[in-house]
Amino acid sequence: AFFWLVSLLLASLIWFVSVHLSDREDARLQYGLLIFGAAVSVLLQEVFRFAYFKLLKKADEGLATISEDGRSPISLRQMAYVSGLSFGIISGVFSVINILADSVGPGIVGIHGDSPYYFITSAFLTMALVLLHTFWGVIFFDACERRRYWCLGLVVASHLLTSGLTFLNPWYEASLVPIFVITLCTGLWAFVTAGGSFRNILKCLSCEQEDESRVMMYSALQVPFED
Amino acid sequence: MITFMNNSDSEEEPCNERTSLMSAESPPVPSYQDGLQASEAGEAQAHRKRRTGSSRSPNNTADGETSDSGVPVRESSMENEEEELTLKYGAKHVIMLFVPVTLCMIVVVATIKSVRFYTEKNGQLIYTPFTEDTPSVGQRLLNSVLNTIIMISVIVVMTVFLVLLYKYRCYKFIHGWLILSSLMLLFLFTYIYLGEVLKTYNVAMDYPTLILVIWNFGAVGMICIHWKGPLQLQQAYLIMISALMALVFIKYLPEWSAWVILGAISIYDLMAVLCPKGPLRMLVETAQERNEPIFPALIYSSAMMWSVGMAKPDTGARRPSQQTWDAAEDGRENHRSPSHAESQMLETRSPVQTRPITSLEELEEEERGVKLGLGDFIFYSVLVGKAAATASGDWNTTLACFVAILIGLCLTLLLLAVFKKALPALPISITFGLVFYFSTDNLVRPFMDTLASHQLYI
Numbered sequence: 214a215f216f217w218l219v220s221l222l223l224a225s226l227i228w229f230v231s232v233h234l235s236d237r238e239d240a241r242l243q244y245g246l247l248i249f250g251a252a253v254s255v256l257l258q259e260v261f262r263f264a265y266f267k268l269l270k271k272a273d274e275g276l277a278t279i280s281e282d283g284r285s286p287i288s289l290r291q292m293a294y295v296s297g298l299s300f301g302i303i304s305g306v307f308s309v310i311n312i313l314a315d316s317v318g319p320g321i322v323g324i325h326g327d328s329p330y331y332f333i334t335s336a337f338l339t340m341a342l343v344l345l346h347t348f349w350g351v352i353f354f355d356a357c358e359r360r361r362y363w364c365l366g367l368v369v370a371s372h373l374l375t376s377g378l379t380f381l382n383p384w385y386e387a388s389l390v391p392i393f394v395i396t397l398c399t400g401l402w403a404f405v406t407a408g409g410s411f412r413n414i415l416k417c418l419s420c421e422q423e424d425e426s427r428v429m430m431y432s433a434l435q436v437p438f439e440d
Numbered sequence: 441m442i443t444f445m446n447n448s449d450s451e452e453e454p455c456n457e458r459t460s461l462m463s464a465e466s467p468p469v470p471s472y473q474d475g476l477q478a479s480e481a482g483e484a485q486a487h488r489k490r491r492t493g494s495s496r497s498p499n500n501t502a503d504g505e506t507s508d509s510g511v512p513v514r515e516s517s518m519e520n521e522e523e524e525l526t527l528k529y530g531a532k533h534v535i536m537l538f539v540p541v542t543l544c545m546i547v548v549v550a551t552i553k554s555v556r557f558y559t560e561k562n563g564q565l566i567y568t569p570f571t572e573d574t575p576s577v578g579q580r581l582l583n584s585v586l587n588t589i590i591m592i593s594v595i596v597v598m599t600v601f602l603v604l605l606y607k608y609r610c611y612k613f614i615h616g617w618l619i620l621s622s623l624m625l626l627f628l629f630t631y632i633y634l635g636e637v638l639k640t641y642n643v644a645m646d647y648p649t650l651i652l653v654i655w656n657f658g659a660v661g662m663i664c665i666h667w668k669g670p671l672q673l674q675q676a677y678l679i680m681i682s683a684l685m686a687l688v689f690i691k692y693l694p695e696w697s698a699w700v701i702l703g704a705i706s707i708y709d710l711m712a713v714l715c716p717k718g719p720l721r722m723l724v725e726t727a728q729e730r731n732e733p734i735f736p737a738l739i740y741s742s743a744m745m746w747s748v749g750m751a752k753p754d755t756g757a758r759r760p761s762q763q764t765w766d767a768a769e770d771g772r773e774n775h776r777s778p779s780h781a782e783s784q785m786l787e788t789r790s791p792v793q794t795r796p797i798t799s800l801e802e803l804e805e806e807e808r809g810v811k812l813g814l815g816d817f818i819f820y821s822v823l824v825g826k827a828a829a830t831a832s833g834d835w836n837t838t839l840a841c842f843v844a845i846l847i848g849l850c851l852t853l854l855l856l857a858v859f860k861k862a863l864p865a866l867p868i869s870i871t872f873g874l875v876f877y878f879s880t881d882n883l884v885r886p887f888m889d890t891l892a893s894h895q896l897y898i
Contacts (some may be wrong), residue, residue, distance in 0.1 A: 218840055222879050224898075225887035232886075247890060254898045261467070295712045303843070307888060310835040335895065342897055382895040384666055 214303035217289070220261040222309070248380065253375050259369045262350065265296055268358050282438035288408055289358060296412015301343035324411035325416070328383045338379065339391060341396045345375060348396075355406045380409060384393040456802055533810040534853050536742035538846060540679050541812075541820060545845075548690070548821040549682040549828045549838060550813040557636040560692045565692045567591045572694040584696035588704050591697075593706070596719075599712065603719040607726060615666075618737045622681065626658040666739050678740045682814050686821035690829060698826050699874065704821060706870040724862045740817065743809030781886045796842040810853065819847050823873045831881050836870045836888060840880040843870035 235242055270294050276285035312335050323329035349368050356364035375395055383387040399435030552558055567590055570583035595606070603612050631654055639644055661681075664674045693701065712718040727734045791838035823840050848869025856863050891898065 214843050218843055218876070221884055221898075224874075225883040226879075228887050229883050247894070247896070249632045250887060251891065251896060258898070303839075304663070304898075306839060307836055310839070311892065314835055331895065338895075338897055379897040412709065422710075 216265045217300045217303045218425045220256065221248070224250060224257045224355075227253050250378040251253055251376055252373065255372050256302075256369070259372060261351075262296070262300065262353055263357065269296065269354075289354060293354030294331040294347065294407075295352045296354065298343075300350060301346030304346055305339045305343040308342065309335060328385070330385065334382075334385055334389060337395075338392065338393060341389075341392050344396050347398040351403040352399070352406050363440055371399060392437045443720055473640050495710055501754055533742065534850055536852065537810055537812055537849060539743070541676060541817060541846070541849060542842075544679045544683050544686070544817050545824045545842060546823050547563070547679070548686050548825040551633075551637075551683075551687060552690065552822060552825050552828045555636050555640045558641075558687050560691075562696075563692070564694060567594050568693060568697050570697075572696055580696060584694070584700050587694070587697040589699040592704050594709055596708065597629075599719045603726075606723060614735065619662070619666060622662060622737055623658070625684055626661040626677075627654060627683045629688065630654060632656060633684060633687070637648075672742070674736075675740065677744075678814060679817070682740075682817035683821060685814075686818045688826055689818070689822045690825040693822075695826075695830055698822065702870055703874060706866040709864040709866040710756045713862060718865075721862065734811075734887060738814055740810045740814060741809055812865060816869075819866060819875075820849075820869060823870060823877070827877050828872075828880075831877070832885070836885060837877060837880045840876045840884070841873045842874040845869045848872040 228246065230251065232243070237243070246270050269289070273285050273287075273289060273292070276287070285311070294340060316332055322331050325440060329395065349372060352364060353368050356362070356368065375392055378388045378392050378395075459663050564580050567585040569590065570586050572580050573582045574583060602614065631650075634650070634654070647893055660669075660673075661667055661677045664677050665681075689698070709720075712720040713724075715721065723734070823845065824838060827841040828834075829839040846869075848871070849865065852863060
């Protein structure tokens with residue numbers, strides 16, 4: 214979350230500087246600068262996700278060297294999930310909390326001609342964004358780990374695409390529906406990347422007990438036989 | 441309101457002290473009278489899942505390859521295992537401190553957002569006499585700097601006074617002072633707080649009920665904090681009094697003064713804890729020399745109790761590790777250091793990882809926990825509360841400050857695990873918090889507002 218915040222800070226700094234240096238009155242220019250700011254923010258978020266990956270990898274190595282059996286207590290996949298989830302949570306919270314706070318107070322939605330579905334669509338968009346960040350985190354870390362750079366590019370591109378789709382916003386059919394389709398596809402991709410498969414789901418649903426492989430370990434130990 | 445603040449300089453007292461973070465262990469003294477003990481201590485310390493119920497020989501043969509090179513290698517392996525242990529528990533300690541800090545901040549932010557009283561300006565404390573309602577910006581800045589200087593000097597004087605009293609063993613005076621200040625916090629401030637909350641929600645309460653509630657709350661609080669009580673109840677009371685104190689600060693400190701004071705106090709904290717003649721460092725060192733706990737009313741401790749038995753483990757009774765922690769008992773503090781010296785007893789440490797065994801003979805008790813001064817809680821909450829009260833970006837700024845403070849605390853705990861001595865907990869967190877507050881309020885807020893008005897997501 215901290216890394217996401219820093220990326221947001223830098224992006225808003227860039228946007229702020231650009232706005233102040235430009236002509237305030239020109240609405241089209243301001244809108245263009247906003248698009249530019251959003252794109253810069255998306256790119257910076259991905260850069261910081263990469264930086265976080267590097268940090269976690271170093272920490273992982275450190276934990277592995279000092280642990281008992283040479284493996285770190287948390288696997289890289291779990292770290293990827295947690296990192297994605299936290300990016301998603303902080304991003305979602307920042308996007309939606311002021312809207313939530315305003316939704317408590319008295320008011321009428323869309324009284325000036327905007328869409329009356331503002332709140333509900335914001336809620337759905339935020340949910341999609343949180344899920345997307347989680348999935349992107351998993352895919353991203355796995356791609357960095359296996360050095361599949363086309364996957365990385367695809368993640369960044371889909372983030373840019375999602376953010377770009379929200380620019381179509383009062384036209385909710387064109388923005389919400391594709392975003393949910395993207396969420397679903399990314400979810401499936403992340404599931405497959407994390408090692409899931411149809412068989413895994415079946416096994417999970419049928420609540421089978423795992424084989425007691427630990428029994429093997431104990432039986433391998435033998436107390437030295439004393440004469 | 442100003443007049444009653446006048447007589448009570450003891451209210452300042454909880455905030456003066458202990459703005460430092462200490463690990464619950466004093467630096468371990470390696471005690472290898474013979475290599476055997478050292479290797480055993482090393483083995484036991486690492487919490488390996490081996491059955492150590494049998495003789496000592498498997499342990500020795502297991503580290504047979506190091507036994508030839510003598511004691512220095514064992515020393516390094518012991519240190520390694522010690523480090524491993526510290527890092528393993530480091531994460532647990534971080535979580536154990538995140539929860540109370542978060543709770544305190546939640547209480548403060550919830551109160552600020554709902555109860556109007558704490559954001560209304562109703563005068564200032566006697567410690568910040570200069571007003572900020574001045575026509576020019578320069579004058580306002582000057583006034584806030586002067587306010588800060590006065591406030592910090594009051595805090596320095598009180599801290600030095602406390603340290604002198606402690607050094608010259610005037611325990612009765614200190615205890616009396618602490619009891620008076622916690623009495624005031626628990627009764628008077630709670631009464632005001634309860635009154636304002638009831639007013640906000642328009643709930644009627646008659647005086648007999650009020651007296652009953654406040655009396656019970658206050659009396660149990662005094663007992664828990666100054667004498668014995670369940671650990672969690674004591675922690676809850678400490679969180680509540682920190683929140684109350686932070687609310688008082690948020691109400692009575694004018695805006696710019698509050699920010700400058702926060703900055704100045706983190707610099708003061710840095711110096712007071714790290715400089716050799718710093719008052720807080722002397723306090724901590726004196727307490728450690730005399731093997732006494734620092735006053736329970738001033739420190740939040742996340743200690744857990746571990747009981748290690750001498751004989752065969754009693755597999756019947758396995759109680760959870762948190763037990764009543766006797767805050768005022770002196771002897772326990774000795775056993776902060778990991779039990780290198782008591783290595784013989786660790787022979788039968790259970791293979792179960794997290795639950796210690798409570799055997800019938802509780803010979804040694806070991807605390808593993810981190811202590812954080814209440815002053816730290818108070819100033820963290822003041823920062824987040826002020827962000828909630830004054831930021832026009834509302835929740836984003838508050839959240840950003842919250843995340844920044846927690847990350848600062850995390851980094852401080854990491855440094856604590858590396859350096860193993862008392863460290864100031866304020867500087868890193870407050871610096872991050874201030875940076876994030878100002879940058880979020882001025883840079884991020886317009887960006888996010890513009891994005892939200894077009895319903896754009898990034």
